[in-house]
Amino acid sequence: MPELPEAETVRRGLAEILAGTKIEGLEVFHPRTARYQNGGSAQLTQQLSGAHLDAVVRRGKFMWTLTSNGQALMMHLGMSGQFRPLAKQxxxxxxxxxxxRLYLSGGPAQSLSFIDQRTFGALYLSPTANTEDGAPAGCGSDSLLLPAGASHIARDLLDPHLDLVKVNQRIRKSKSPIKNVLLNQSIISGFGNIYADEALFVAGVHGARSASTLTRQQVAQILQAGIEIMERSLSRGGTSFDQLYVDVNGSAGTFADELLVYGRAGQACRECGHELSSISLNKRSHVYCANCQRPSRNLK
DNA sequence: AAGTAGACTTGGACAC
DNA sequence: ACGATCCAAGTCTACT
Known part of the structure; x- marks a missing residue:
């Protein structure tokens, strides 16, 4: 499942394929992929043909590249999106x-296929505006231009311009379960179900606890755990829990064997041996160790 | 306004 | 063997 480390792995591959190229043509095979585009597939095809592409930028799980027509081409992987240079005619x-499928010139690949089994991914054009905080819009470029399609997305944990103190305060203002807050991309971006569960385990915090009951130190521990886990995962190309995530070369990430709780419900906690539990929070599974993550504990 | 619930999609797993 | 049901995911939309 593409979360921040997987999106960043893909971004790095995409940057080499797309930056500085020209789109000679575009084919859209499934209308849902262009569902956020005004005018749908036809408009996307028309507006992108002949466009020149800039660097590939990422904020959280959202990626984009600025185009010569003044808009950003948004690229989201959803839950199963893959970009592959398959040299198609x-x-x-x-x-x-x-x-x-994009047809390209001026770069290393003649074509770029967007493969997406579950069709939660999307390609669409979005107008841009300068960031409000005056810092670069995301990872991969110094440009301040942030697409409207990502303007509601908070900076992520690997963004050097993230204000950890403010995020910590914002999180503790919410009465929602901390797990739900971590998944709210408008508060902190990049977390998905895997890294949220992993970070909560490392910090020793049960995901059902109301964020407003956590101490500043506990939230800081969760965020620090998230940073460290995501960096480690990124260094291994991300987590390929099933076959739905691969990089632009078709290679799977190798972080899955380091997961401590995600996907391990019923198995032994790697810290204490206690059997890992699973509950449903906001219709998402939350795997935790009832011994290491106490719902009512105030301090780790 | 913050918070929650539903919708979307599809292939694999599972119980019958 | 085979249809049925559930599940997983990220994000948007709609409602309270």
Missing amino acids: AGEAPVRHERA
Whole structure:
């Protein structure tokens, strides 16, 4: 499942393929992929044809590249999106689950396929505006131009311009379960179900606890754990829990064998041996150790 | 306004 | 064997 480390792995690959190239043509094979585009697939195709592309930028799980027509091409992986340079010719039949295809010139790849089994991913154009805090919009470029499509997304844990003190305060203002707050991309971006559960385990905090009951130190521990886990995962190309996430070369990430709780419900806690539990929070599974993560504990 | 619940999608797992 | 049901995910929309 693409979360921040997986998106950043893909961004690095995409940057080499897309930056400085020209889009010669575009085919959209599934209308849902262009569902956020005004005018749908036809508009996307028309507006992107002939456009020149800038650096590939990422904030949280949102990626984009600025185009010569003044808009940003938004690229979101959803839960199963993959970008692959498959060297396809115009008119060649789509491969299984291929939803769109770019034809490129001026770069290392002649084509770039967007493959997305579950169609939660998306490609669309968005207008841009300068960031309100005057810092670069995301990772991958110094540009301040932030697409409207990502303007509601908070800075992520690997962003050097993230204000950890403010985020800590904001989190503790919420009465929602801390797990839900971590998944709220408008408060802190980049977390998905995997890294949220992992960070909560490392910090020793039960995900059902109301964020407003946590101490500043506890929230700081959760955020610090998130930073360290995401950096470690990124260094291993991310987590490929199933076959839905691979990088632009088709390679899986290798962080799955380091996961401490995600996907391990019923197995032994790697810290204390207690059997790991699972509950549902906001319709998402939360795996935790009832011994290491006490719902009512105030301090670790 | 903050918070929650529903919708979307599809292939794999599972119980029958 | 086979249809049925549930599950997983990220984000947007709608409602309280």
